[in-house]
Amino acid sequence: xxxxxxxxxxxxxxxxxxxxxxxxxxxxxxxxxxxxxxxxxxxxxxxxxxxxxxxxxxxxxxxxxxxxxxxxxxxxxxxxxxxxxxxxxxxxxxxxxxxxxxxxxxxxxxxxxxxxxxxxxxxxxxxxxxxxxxxxxxxxxxxxxxxxxxxxxxxxxxxxxxxxxxxxxxxxxxxxxxxxxxxxxxxxxxxxxxxxxxxxxxxxxxxxxxxxxxxxxxxxxxxxxxxxxxxxxxxxxxxxxxxxxxxxxxxxxxxxxxxxxxxxxxxxxxxxxxxxxxxxxxxxxxxxxxxxxxxxx
Amino acid sequence: xxxxxxxxxxxxxxxxxxxxxxxxxxxxxxxxxxxxxxxxxxxxxxxxxxxxxxxxxxxxxxxxxxxxxxxxxxxxxxxxxxxxxxxxxxxxxxxxxxxxxxxxxxxxxxxxxxxxxxxxxxxxxxxxxxxxxxxxxxxxxxxxxxxxxxxxxxxxxxxxxxxxxxxxxxxxxxxxxxxxxxxxxxxxxxxxxxxxxxxxxxxxxxxxxxxxxxxxxxxxxxxxxxxxxxxxxxxxxxxxxxxxxxxxxxxxxxxxxxxxxxxxxxxxxxxxxxxxxxxxxxxxxxxxxxxxxxxxxxxxxxxxxxxxxxxxxxxxxxxxxxxxxxxxxxxxxxxxxxxxxxxxxxxxxxxxxxxxxxxxxxxxxxxxxxxxxxxxxxxxxxxxxxxxxxxxxxxxxxxxxxxxxxxxxxxxxxxxxxxxxxxxxxxxxxxxxxxxxxxxxxxxxxxxxxxxxxxxxxxxxxxxxxxxxxxxxxxxxxxxxxxxxxxxxxxxxxxxxxxxxxxxxxxxxxxxxxxxxxxxxxxxxxxxxxxxxxxxxxxxxxxxxxxxxxxxxxxxxxxxxxxxxxxxxxxxxxxxxxxxxxxxxxxxxxxxxxxxxxxxx
Ligand SMILES: Nc1ncnc2c1ncn2[C@@H]1O[C@H](COP(=O)(O)OP(=O)(O)OP(=O)(O)O)[C@@H](O)[C@H]1O
Ligand SMILES: [Mg+2]
Numbered sequence: 001x002x003x004x005x006x007x008x009x010x011x012x013x014x015x016x017x018x019x020x021x022x023x024x025x026x027x028x029x030x031x032x033x034x035x036x037x038x039x040x041x042x043x044x045x046x047x048x049x050x051x052x053x054x055x056x057x058x059x060x061x062x063x064x065x066x067x068x069x070x071x072x073x074x075x076x077x078x079x080x081x082x083x084x085x086x087x088x089x090x091x092x093x094x095x096x097x098x099x100x101x102x103x104x105x106x107x108x109x110x111x112x113x114x115x116x117x118x119x120x121x122x123x124x125x126x127x128x129x130x131x132x133x134x135x136x137x138x139x140x141x142x143x144x145x146x147x148x149x150x151x152x153x154x155x156x157x158x159x160x161x162x163x164x165x166x167x168x169x170x171x172x173x174x175x176x177x178x179x180x181x182x183x184x185x186x187x188x189x190x191x192x193x194x195x196x197x198x199x200x201x202x203x204x205x206x207x208x209x210x211x212x213x214x215x216x217x218x219x220x221x222x223x224x225x226x227x228x229x230x231x232x233x234x235x236x237x238x239x240x241x242x243x244x245x246x247x248x249x250x251x252x253x254x255x256x257x258x259x260x261x262x263x264x265x266x267x268x269x270x271x272x273x274x275x276x277x278x279x280x281x282x283x284x285x286x287x288x289x290x291x292x293x294x295x296x297x
Numbered sequence: 298x299x300x301x302x303x304x305x306x307x308x309x310x311x312x313x314x315x316x317x318x319x320x321x322x323x324x325x326x327x328x329x330x331x332x333x334x335x336x337x338x339x340x341x342x343x344x345x346x347x348x349x350x351x352x353x354x355x356x357x358x359x360x361x362x363x364x365x366x367x368x369x370x371x372x373x374x375x376x377x378x379x380x381x382x383x384x385x386x387x388x389x390x391x392x393x394x395x396x397x398x399x400x401x402x403x404x405x406x407x408x409x410x411x412x413x414x415x416x417x418x419x420x421x422x423x424x425x426x427x428x429x430x431x432x433x434x435x436x437x438x439x440x441x442x443x444x445x446x447x448x449x450x451x452x453x454x455x456x457x458x459x460x461x462x463x464x465x466x467x468x469x470x471x472x473x474x475x476x477x478x479x480x481x482x483x484x485x486x487x488x489x490x491x492x493x494x495x496x497x498x499x500x501x502x503x504x505x506x507x508x509x510x511x512x513x514x515x516x517x518x519x520x521x522x523x524x525x526x527x528x529x530x531x532x533x534x535x536x537x538x539x540x541x542x543x544x545x546x547x548x549x550x551x552x553x554x555x556x557x558x559x560x561x562x563x564x565x566x567x568x569x570x571x572x573x574x575x576x577x578x579x580x581x582x583x584x585x586x587x588x589x590x591x592x593x594x595x596x597x598x599x600x601x602x603x604x605x606x607x608x609x610x611x612x613x614x615x616x617x618x619x620x621x622x623x624x625x626x627x628x629x630x631x632x633x634x635x636x637x638x639x640x641x642x643x644x645x646x647x648x649x650x651x652x653x654x655x656x657x658x659x660x661x662x663x664x665x666x667x668x669x670x671x672x673x674x675x676x677x678x679x680x681x682x683x684x685x686x687x688x689x690x691x692x693x694x695x696x697x698x699x700x701x702x703x704x705x706x707x708x709x710x711x712x713x714x715x716x717x718x719x720x721x722x723x724x725x726x727x728x729x730x731x732x733x734x735x736x737x738x739x740x741x742x743x744x745x746x747x748x749x750x751x752x753x754x755x756x757x758x759x760x761x762x763x764x765x766x767x768x769x770x771x772x773x774x775x776x777x778x779x780x781x782x783x784x785x786x787x788x789x790x791x792x793x794x795x796x797x798x799x800x801x802x803x804x805x806x807x808x809x810x811x812x813x814x815x816x817x818x819x820x821x822x823x824x825x826x827x828x829x830x831x832x833x834x835x836x837x838x839x840x841x842x843x844x845x846x847x848x849x850x851x852x853x854x855x856x857x858x859x860x861x862x863x864x865x866x867x868x869x870x871x872x873x874x875x876x877x878x879x880x881x882x883x884x885x886x887x888x889x890x891x892x893x894x895x896x897x898x
Pocket of ligand 1: 016017024027047050051052053897
């Protein structure tokens with residue numbers, strides 16, 4: 001195994017059983033994966049396709065029915081590997097009676113970090129996830145998005161080499177989503193490896209280098225996002241400051257035909273709702289109290 | 298010299314710590330565990346991934362060694378060759394299994410880190426505080442406020458009653474709540490998925506078990522001693538002077554060595570009573586009887602010689618062959634105190650002098666000092682404590698002119714005879730003692746709390762161990778059942794030995810259906826099946842249930858506190874060792890259950 005492969009699964013299979021050991025549900029079938037250092041890898045699939053199961057197997061929370069999983073070249077059941085991993089669960093399962101500072105301090109102790117380092121690291125992370133003002137409030141009072149943020153802070157407490165994110169953007173508003181994506185990019189820039197799973201395709205598309213698509217516990221597709229999505233026989237062109245007119249259309253059509261193509265569509269691109277939302281919020285921040293009316297600008 | 302109401306009846310002395318038995322029992326459970334493992338995982342077709350292959354091989358090898366040994370020894374005992382059961386083979390088998398099961402546990406102990414254990418313990422405490430669980434204990438204060446209304450008030454019983462009320466409200470309240478808190482912690486972690494976050498940190502699974510255990514023990518320690526402190530103030534506040542004199546004490550008794558004498562020879566060990574669990578031995582009464590019970594004191598504190606008198610207290614059992622009209626009426630017995638300097642050749646001189654001067658305390662004191670003897674006769678009733686005031690002269694006699702090379706025999710002998718024919722006097726070592734000193738009631742009270750603390754640890758330990766596999770409610774009930782069985786240990790032992798009334802459950806059922814409770818069973822096929830089934834049941838109770846049941850009486854010292862006896866230090870240390878010895882196998886069980894547990898919603 002090359003040193004650069006952080007995660008490897010061989011024929012990984014999970015069958016959920018009932019109390020008597022009778023099979024109940026085949027959640028994962030013979031998964032073979034290799035994830036390299038520095039990648040952002042996306043695990044994609046509809047609800048119940050086995051994404052969370054895969055991650056739990058990798059973390060040693062579940063034990064494989066067949067096959068093996070290795071992280072950092074060690075079996076998944078090895079506890080010591082956790083020192084190099086940060087994990088954000090599907091929902092941040094944290095103690096609701098602790099406040100943000102106490103939560104981070106608690107997990108820091110589990111990493112056997114000395115008190116001074118725990119304090120410093122906790123302050124940094126609370127700043128990073130933007131909870132400085134709420135750091136003394138108990139998690140019971142947090143909103144879903146705030147819990148997701150403290151969950152992320154908790155996952156980064158040990159400055160992990162490998163970050164595993166289960167539905168990182170669930171519960172986050174578009175700004176939070178953007179922020180999360182930037183953070184993932186940032187992690188990648190700092191040489192970390194990220195394994196995330198999601199069924200929000202746009203998120204995956206934006207941040208992942210490679211993806212695997214699961215359905216009913218079976219691997220359907222695996223490859224680099226760019227090559228998977230590239231539509232090789234279509235060409236896109238965008239221009240600005242160009243008024244739309246029938247004349248322009250005819251000229252362009254002729255030009256395209258000259259090169260052996262066919263013009264399918266010409267018009268204003270519709271912006272994504274995400275882009276619109278981000279613009280509105282940015283405007284509202286710049287001029288608080290003023291309603292943003294796009295038609296007037 | 299009236300009868301003191303203070304009675305310390307130690308119905309059953311705590312059994313001595315038996316290391317060999319402990320190892321054998323643990324080994325037996327280790328074999329049982331390994332067989333279960335074999336059945337569940339290999340036959341059941343589950344793949345226990347977390348148990349590393351090395352551990353698998355170890356288990357298989359252990360079983361491969363232990364099972365044939367058990368088989369051979371069973372075979373040998375069945376064929377009846379070599380006389381009795383070849384117990385050394387069984388010991389070897391259980392020893393092997395014990396090593397196989399304990400080795401991974403012991404090796405993994407080296408991975409524990411205090412900081413992580415501390416973090417999880419801290420979590421348990423924070424949880425209890427933030428969830429405001431601790432307010433529940435204020436219930437106890439309410440009990441104190443109103444207890445006074447219900448307690449029948451007799452001045453000399455005041456302290457005793459209060460102590461009993463305090464311990465009887467505190468014990469159930471603390472045991473039940475401690476068990477509940479401890480039993481629900483890990484299941485709640487799994488249910489709320491906080492366990493997922495926890496286990497993706499570099500935490501050993503056993504650290505979670507141990508951390509929870511320590512956290513709850515720490516929590517209950519604080520609660521116990523806080524409530525104990527309040528209770529103590531409650532007792533001390535306004536105690537009646539009479540009650541204070543009776544029970545607000547911590548008597549420190551001096552115990553002797555008990556030997557029996559028959560026909561002038563000490564090769565007798567007393568008559569056994571018909572009651573199996575009676576710890577007393579009996580001497581026959583009557584002028585003609587040569588039975589004596591003698592307490593030998595080889596060691597006495599030097600300062601006894603400086604006292605005007607030393608109390609000697611005793612409480613004996615009485616076994617009557619003929620039922621008297623009045624059960625409460627006592628029987629006469631004679632006590633003779635003799636020091637090592639007493640010599641029978643001086644008996645005549647002693648008696649002469651005594652008859653001449655009469656029996657004033659001054660005379661008795663002088664006689665005791667000169668001759669080394671003091672005699673007293675009195676009427677005692679069943680299991681009540683009586684006190685004699687032994688003149689200080691006796692101790693001055695005993696402790697002076699000691700030979701420098703040391704004494705061959707005891708310093709002091711106290712001989713007891715039963716004076717009434719047809720009656721038996723039952724005695725045990727602790728039934729008679731010289732009262733050396735009084736300790737502090739408050740510190741004795743705290744020592745009494747240590748007994749309750751041990752019981753709390755027991756319940757918490759069992760609850761946490763069960764909760765690694767069972768859900769919270771069931772784990773809690775299990776811990777209470779284990780504790781309850783511990784309270785019934787004597788009855789269970791009778792059941793296992795078949796000495797209880799009515800026989801085993803199957804016989805009882807048969808008798809119930811026939812409506813016949815007394816006549817011995819005739820030998821029909823039905824009764825044979827019934828007694829066979831009872832035999833199996835008894836075997837199960839004796840070899841599987843009983844060894845797993847804690848002897849909770851070992852950790853109950855309320856009686857000492859309530860009666861104003863100092864809890865001997867010699868009781869506390871063995872109790873702590875016994876606690877550790879009992880909890881250790883549970884922790885090993887928890888270690889494995891936690892290890893193979895899958896964390897899924
Ligand atoms: N503890 C369990 N016992 C039985 N079946 C389970 C258990 N956990 C999950 N499953 C089943 O395994 C399958 C895969 O579940 P998994 O949680 O891995 O899906 P997922 O891809 O994470 O879905 P989602 O997008 O909804 O989070 C599902 O059909 C689910 O019902
Ligand atoms: Mg999921």
